[in-house]
Amino acid sequence: MHGITEILFRLFIIFASAKIMGELFERIKQPALIGEILAGVILGPHLLNLIPNQEIYQVLAEIGVMILLFAVGLHIKVEDILKVGGRSTLVAVLGVVFPFVLGYLYTLIIQHNTIEAMFIGAAMVATSVGITARIFADLNLMDSEVARIILAAAVIDDILGMIVLAIVTGAGQGTLSYVNLGVITLEAIGFVLFLILVGTRLARRYVPRVANLRSRNAVFALALIFLLGLSAVASWIKLAAIIGAFMAGLVLSEFNYRFQLTQKTEPLYDFLVPFFFVMLGSKVDLAVFMQSKIWLAAGLITVLAILGKLIGCGLAVIKSGFKVAFQVGVGMVPRGEVGMIVASIGLASGAISSELYAVVLFMLTATTVLSPPILRRLLAPQ
Amino acid sequence: MHGITEILFRLFIIFASAKIMGELFERIKQPALIGEILAGVILGPHLLNLIPNQEIYQVLAEIGVMILLFAVGLHIKVEDILKVGGRSTLVAVLGVVFPFVLGYLYTLIIQHNTIEAMFIGAAMVATSVGITARIFADLNLMDSEVARIILAAAVIDDILGMIVLAIVTGAGQGTLSYVNLGVITLEAIGFVLFLILVGTRLARRYVPRVANLRSRNAVFALALIFLLGLSAVASWIKLAAIIGAFMAGLVLSEFNYRFQLTQKTEPLYDFLVPFFFVMLGSKVDLAVFMQSKIWLAAGLITVLAILGKLIGCGLAVIKSGFKVAFQVGVGMVPRGEVGMIVASIGLASGAISSELYAVVLFMLTATTVLSPPILRRLLAPQ
Numbered sequence: 001m002h003g004i005t006e007i008l009f010r011l012f013i014i015f016a017s018a019k020i021m022g023e024l025f026e027r028i029k030q031p032a033l034i035g036e037i038l039a040g041v042i043l044g045p046h047l048l049n050l051i052p053n054q055e056i057y058q059v060l061a062e063i064g065v066m067i068l069l070f071a072v073g074l075h076i077k078v079e080d081i082l083k084v085g086g087r088s089t090l091v092a093v094l095g096v097v098f099p100f101v102l103g104y105l106y107t108l109i110i111q112h113n114t115i116e117a118m119f120i121g122a123a124m125v126a127t128s129v130g131i132t133a134r135i136f137a138d139l140n141l142m143d144s145e146v147a148r149i150i151l152a153a154a155v156i157d158d159i160l161g162m163i164v165l166a167i168v169t170g171a172g173q174g175t176l177s178y179v180n181l182g183v184i185t186l187e188a189i190g191f192v193l194f195l196i197l198v199g200t201r202l203a204r205r206y207v208p209r210v211a212n213l214r215s216r217n218a219v220f221a222l223a224l225i226f227l228l229g230l231s232a233v234a235s236w237i238k239l240a241a242i243i244g245a246f247m248a249g250l251v252l253s254e255f256n257y258r259f260q261l262t263q264k265t266e267p268l269y270d271f272l273v274p275f276f277f278v279m280l281g282s283k284v285d286l287a288v289f290m291q292s293k294i295w296l297a298a299g300l301i302t303v304l305a306i307l308g309k310l311i312g313c314g315l316a317v318i319k320s321g322f323k324v325a326f327q328v329g330v331g332m333v334p335r336g337e338v339g340m341i342v343a344s345i346g347l348a349s350g351a352i353s354s355e356l357y358a359v360v361l362f363m364l365t366a367t368t369v370l371s372p373p374i375l376r377r378l379l380a381p382q
Numbered sequence: 383m384h385g386i387t388e389i390l391f392r393l394f395i396i397f398a399s400a401k402i403m404g405e406l407f408e409r410i411k412q413p414a415l416i417g418e419i420l421a422g423v424i425l426g427p428h429l430l431n432l433i434p435n436q437e438i439y440q441v442l443a444e445i446g447v448m449i450l451l452f453a454v455g456l457h458i459k460v461e462d463i464l465k466v467g468g469r470s471t472l473v474a475v476l477g478v479v480f481p482f483v484l485g486y487l488y489t490l491i492i493q494h495n496t497i498e499a500m501f502i503g504a505a506m507v508a509t510s511v512g513i514t515a516r517i518f519a520d521l522n523l524m525d526s527e528v529a530r531i532i533l534a535a536a537v538i539d540d541i542l543g544m545i546v547l548a549i550v551t552g553a554g555q556g557t558l559s560y561v562n563l564g565v566i567t568l569e570a571i572g573f574v575l576f577l578i579l580v581g582t583r584l585a586r587r588y589v590p591r592v593a594n595l596r597s598r599n600a601v602f603a604l605a606l607i608f609l610l611g612l613s614a615v616a617s618w619i620k621l622a623a624i625i626g627a628f629m630a631g632l633v634l635s636e637f638n639y640r641f642q643l644t645q646k647t648e649p650l651y652d653f654l655v656p657f658f659f660v661m662l663g664s665k666v667d668l669a670v671f672m673q674s675k676i677w678l679a680a681g682l683i684t685v686l687a688i689l690g691k692l693i694g695c696g697l698a699v700i701k702s703g704f705k706v707a708f709q710v711g712v713g714m715v716p717r718g719e720v721g722m723i724v725a726s727i728g729l730a731s732g733a734i735s736s737e738l739y740a741v742v743l744f745m746l747t748a749t750t751v752l753s754p755p756i757l758r759r760l761l762a763p764q
Contacts, residue, residue, distance in 0.1 A: 007441060008614035008623060015610055019603045026596035059389060059438050214408035217652050221401045224653055228397055232390035241390060267646045268653060270599055271606055 010057070013050055017043060018274035029372075031131060033277050033336070034365055040281020051282050057275065064276035065341055066245035067268050070227050072337075073249020074256045074265065076155050078200050084152040090316040091149060092156035095332050099124035099308030100164065106304055107356070110297070115172050116356065119346035122168045123360045124305050126161030128336025129154035131368060135375050146324055146379075149317060150331040161338045162246055163188050166239040168342070172351040173238050188239055192247065195230070199251040207255050219259040223252050240345055280344055280361075288358045297355075298362040305363050306370075309333045327378050333371040335364045392439070395432055399425060400656035411754075413513060415659050415718070416747055422663020433664050439657065446658035447723055448627035449650050452609050454719075455631020456638045456647065458537050460582050466534040472698040473531060474538035477714050481506035481690030482546065488686055489738070492679070497554050498738065501728035504550045505742045506687050508543030510718025511536035513750060517757050528706055528761075531699060532713040543720045544628055545570050548621040550724070554733040555620050570621055574629065577612070581633040589637050601641040605634055622727055662726055662743075670740045679737075680744040687745050688752075691715045709760050715753040717746045 017039040025035030043050045051057055104121035111117065129151065136147040166188030171181055210222045226248040234244030256262055288294050310329035318325045343360040346352035352360070399421040407417030425432045433439055486503035493499065511532065518529040548570030553563055592604045608630040616626030638644055670676050692711035700707045725742040728734035734742070 004441070004444060004623060005614060005617040008610060008617055012607070012610035012614050016607045019597065019600075019607060023595055023597045023600070032597060055436075056438055056441050059386070062386060213405055215401065215405045215414060217648070218405070220649065220652060225394070225398045225401060228390060228394035232387060232394050235387040235390055241386060264649045264652075266599070267602065267649045270602060270646075271650060 007056060010051065011060075014039075014043065014057070014278050015271075015274055018278050022274070030369060031336075034368065036274050036277035037281035037284075037340075037361070037365070040278035041284050041286060042281075043278065044282030044284065046285045046287060051279070057279060060272060061276040061279035062241065064272035064274070065242055065337075066227060066231050067265065068273050068276065068337060069242040069246040069341075070223075070249040071262065071265050071269055072158060073246040073251075074253050074262050076158060076250050077253045078196055078250070080152075080155055081159070081196075084156055087317060088149050088152035089156055091153035091313045091328060091332070092160060094312035094316045095127065095153065095157060095309050096125050096160045096164065096312070098312030099305055102304040102308045103301065106301065111356075115168075115351045116346075116353070118168045118171060119342060119352050120301070120356060120360060122161075122164045123339040123342040123346070123364070124301075124308060124335070125157075125164050126335060126338035126342075127154055127157045127309070127332045128334045128338070128368065129157070129332075131334045131336070131372055132331045132375065135372055135379065139376070139379055141379060145320070146327045146331065149324075149328055153313070153328075153332065157332075158246075158338070159192065162243050163192060165338070165342050165345070166191070166234075166243050168351075169240045169345055169349075170238045172346070172349050184238070187237060188243075191234065191237065191239060191243070195247045195251055199247070200254065203251050204254065207252070207259075211259065217264070219255065220261065220264045223248070223259075223261055223265075226252065240341070242341060277340075280340055283344065283347060283354070284358050284361055285354050286358075288355050294355060294359060298359045298366075301359055302363045302366045305335065305367050306333055327375070330371055330375050330378060334368045336368055339364045389438060392433065393442075396421075396425065396439070396660050397653075397656055400660050404656070413718075413750060416750065418656050418659035419663035419666075419722075419743070419747070422660035423666050423668060424663075425660065426664030426666065428667045428669065433661070439661060442654060443658040443661035444623065446654035446656070447624055447719075448609060448613050449647065450655050450658065450719060451624040451628040451723075452605075452631040453644065453647050453651055454540060455628040455633075456635050456644050458540060458632050459635045460578055460632070462534075462537055463541070463578075466538055469699060470531050470534035471538055473535035473695045473710060473714070474542060476694035476698045477509065477535065477539060477691050478507050478542045478546065478694070480694030481687055484686040484690045485683065488683060493738075497550075497733045498728075498735070500550045500553060501724060501734050502683070502738060502742060504543075504546045505721045505724040505728070505746070506683075506690060506717070507539075507546050508717060508720035508724075509536055509539045509691070509714045510716050510720070510750065511539070511714075513716045513718070513754055514713045514757065517754055517761065521758070521761055523761060527702070528709045528713065531710055535695070535710075535714065539714075540628075540720070541574065544625050545574060547720070547724050547727070548573070548616075548625050550733075551622045551727055551731075552620045554728070554731050566620070569619060570625075573616065573619065573621060573625070577629040577633055581629070582636065585633050586636065589634070589641075593641065599646070601637065602643065602646045605630070605641075605643055605647075608634065622723070624723060659722075662722055665726065665729060665736070666740050666743055667736050668740075670737045676737060676741060680741045680748075683741055684745045684748045687717065687749050688715055709757070712753055712757050712760060716750045718750055721746045 018036040021035035021039040022032030026032050042048055100121040103124040104117045107117035107120040132150060136142050141147050167185050170184030170188065207219060210218050215221060227245055230244030230248040231241040235241040252261060309332045313332040314325035314329035317328050343357055347354065347357045400418040403417035403421040404414030408414050424430055482503040485506040486499045489499035489502040514532060518524050523529050549567050552566035552570065589601060592600050597603060609627055612626035612630040613623040617623040634643060691714045695714045696707035696711035699710050725739055729739045
């Protein structure tokens with residue numbers, strides 16, 4: 001194989017930079033992933049130009065993000081979805097609808113492009129509840145009413161986010177018409193529901209048998225086969241590959257504890273997910289921020305992203321009083337991985353411009369950085 | 383990204399076939415890796431042609447084999463090397479010298495090509511002690527004299543195998559002269575000794591500090607940085623990348639238990655190593671076995687591979703009696719991964735022909751399949 005030395009050096013540089021920047025960001029109490037993205041901005045073609053636009057890095061990043069979504073899916077039990085109360089469901093649904101509509105309308109007004117508007121709307125949808133959850137845990141408030149509402153809403157939010165992503169990805173690939181959009185929507189919902197209803201039943205039946213096979217870690221191997229297979233199928237039917245990965249995790253979540261699936265996925269996560277965030281950052285052209293209109297757009301879309309969750313999620317629980325509504329709203333503000341995935345799919349498919357890509361990444365980073373200190377102040381005992 | 387659907391489907395097919403064939407082979411009490419290689423033969427260009435000759439599959443296989451050698455290195459403590467007694471060292475050294483010389487001379491006689499002869503000799507060197515160890519464990523003989531000699535010899539054997547590989551890889555890339563060969567030999571031994579002497583000391587000093595960093599699993603991340611970095615360096619100085627990977631494991635082996643490095647490497651192993659074995663098998667052209675001279679060569683080289691270890695290792699312990707010598711000899715016969723790696727590097731660099739590649743893989747498989755039943759009979763209580 002030619003050039004393997006060069007590839008190994010580049011993999012080393014990408015991985016080491018991601019880990020070092022992640023560590024630095026953890027030290028200033030920011031999520032490591034922002035550091036990893038910044039590593040990508042620095043290594044990318046617009047600055048140091050150390051990551052060539054080659055398939056191998058793209059594919060590693062893609063496998064990385066599949067592992068990421070698989071890990072998210074592993075934490076969602078189908079029973080949990082059914083158990084989630086009406087209030088949390090409403091928080092999730094309104095928290096998806098409001099940001100989507102705000103992002104969609106804003107983009108439509110400034111760009112007049114429906115597909116682009118759908119991608120921006122979709123990128124504003126999914127809450128990254130991990131950051132919020134850590135704050136609740138730090139303050140020993142995991143059993144509080146607000147925490148329970150938010151964590152339950154996050155489960156529905158993840159699934160809705162996936163469906164929205166599936167719809168816009170599908171819509172972005174064909175000619176856009178109401179019929180086409182309807183077909184894609186049905187397909188996306190059908191794929192998710194089929195796997196929730198039929199997939200989990202098949203898993204319940206066959207996973208224990210696989211556990212009795214001779215192969216070492218047979219259930220984990222099956223999980224990886226599922227992950228690759230469902231990702232391929234999701235990609236094939238024009239949903240995004242990661243939706244298959246997410247569903248693979250969700251279908252196997254019942255067996256997560258028994259076969260230590262999360263624990264076994266962790267090293268794959270540690271190794272491969274940084275490639276995703278670095279590649280994500282490498283596509284940001286910092287030069288677009290030289291234009292004042294980009295700052296304006298970034299500021300505006302960040303405000304809309306915050307308002308969307310505050311109003312949507314807040315409204316859903318307004319009966320419990322203004323204070324609870326505000327806490328729930330702020331708790332749902334941080335965006336993260338899923339929004340970034342939506343943006344990168346949009347960029348890769350040509351649906352969104354590199355200006356809007358930079359704007360969206362700014363918004364996603366800003367909501368993630370701004371919410372924790374506010375939430376900490378809101379929740380801390382007076 | 384274009385074609386990601388196709389890539390995901392191919393990754394799914396490669397991985398699932400490997401796991402299924404591995405399971406089938408475990409059921410007939412053969413090592414899973416032979417099943418995985420056979421999956422590659424079937425999927426490869428000579429039969430189903432489902433694995434295109436693309437960089438992405440090659441790179442995944444390369445990362446897989448790096449993980450494999452890293453895992454081997456993690457099990458070798460530097461103290462163990464120093465503790466290994468004179469008898470085991472002699473078993474390892476003679477067990478390397480005899481097969482190398484037999485393979486080298488045989489190839490030289492039939493092909494008249496020094497580089498090719500060196501690769502074949504090198505491919506006959508490394509014992510795969512895992513299979514032997516499992517038999518000792520099954521029979522509760524891990525504390526026996528023979529087991530202790532073999533397991534200790536295997537440690538030295540691994541390191542010698544790496545040095546031999548480094549030398550032939552280096553020799554295969556330049557013009558072959560005694561000066562060149564001397565330089566490469568010094569470089570290979572220097573690289574290994576430097577990391578054993580200096581690398582372990584640096585690790586002892588800095589690894590505990592890394593453990594105190596904020597990042598989750600910081601030591602494992604450091605291990606992966608080491609793995610990628612040393613592999614790149616080894617590949618750059620014309621040794622094989624896997625020698626760097628092996629040394630990364632060896633340098634960190636002291637911390638293996640404390641930071642659960644083997645346990646964390648296992649999922650990466652489960653996911654990536656099958657790609658290596660499938661790619662290895664995919665390069666076997668079964669058509670060469672249509673020629674009777676290939677069968678003759680395969681048979682002859684298998685006999686030489688067995689005799690090399692029986693005589694070399696047996697001679698080293700002949701003082702302990704013929705029975706012990708025979709048991710030690712048979713225990714050292716199984717070859718495996720390292721020989722396969724040597725063959726695949728030889729094929730990729732054009733140093734060995736596809737006929738000899740097939741012959742060597744036959745030999746490696748045959749020694750692995752033949753030794754266990756014989757050893758079991760030799761060792762079972764009469």
